[in-house]
Amino acid sequence: MDTSTNQNGQREAPPSTDVNPNEAVLPPYDPNTPIGVEHVKMGYYCRICFLFYSNEDKAKKTHCSSQAHYDKLQKHLEKEQKKKMKTTA
Ligand SMILES: [Zn+2]
Numbered sequence: 001m002d003t004s005t006n007q008n009g010q011r012e013a014p015p016s017t018d019v020n021p022n023e024a025v026l027p028p029y030d031p032n033t034p035i036g037v038e039h040v041k042m043g044y045y046c047r048i049c050f051l052f053y054s055n056e057d058k059a060k061k062t063h064c065s066s067q068a069h070y071d072k073l074q075k076h077l078e079k080e081q082k083k084k085m086k087t088t089a
Contacts (some may be wrong), residue, residue, distance in 0.1 A: 025074050025077040025078060026073065028042065029067060029070045030065075031065050034060055034061055035064055035065075035070060036073040037060045037064050037067075044056055044059035048073050048076050049063070049068065055089060
């Protein structure tokens with residue numbers, strides 16, 4: 001029995017050529033580059049770090065450029081990635 005093709009005669013592409021789960025996530029940490037600013041919601045609350053800021057500049061520039069935020073964001077994205085892999089598998 002030939003199992004290399006599916007019913008449509010199309011080869012199934014390996015799912016992980018484009019997305020390497022190990023580098024899924026973030027570019028290298030750069031203290032001058034705010035990252036994950038989309039996670040800072042109204043009132044400048046970072047839902048990644050559970051931190052509240054009253055000042056947009058501080059929240060988005062200072063906080064999102066901090067190492068602590070970076071680490072938490074990376075963990076958050078890894079978690080999301082795992083969730084995604086589970087639901088699609
Ligand atoms: Zn944060």
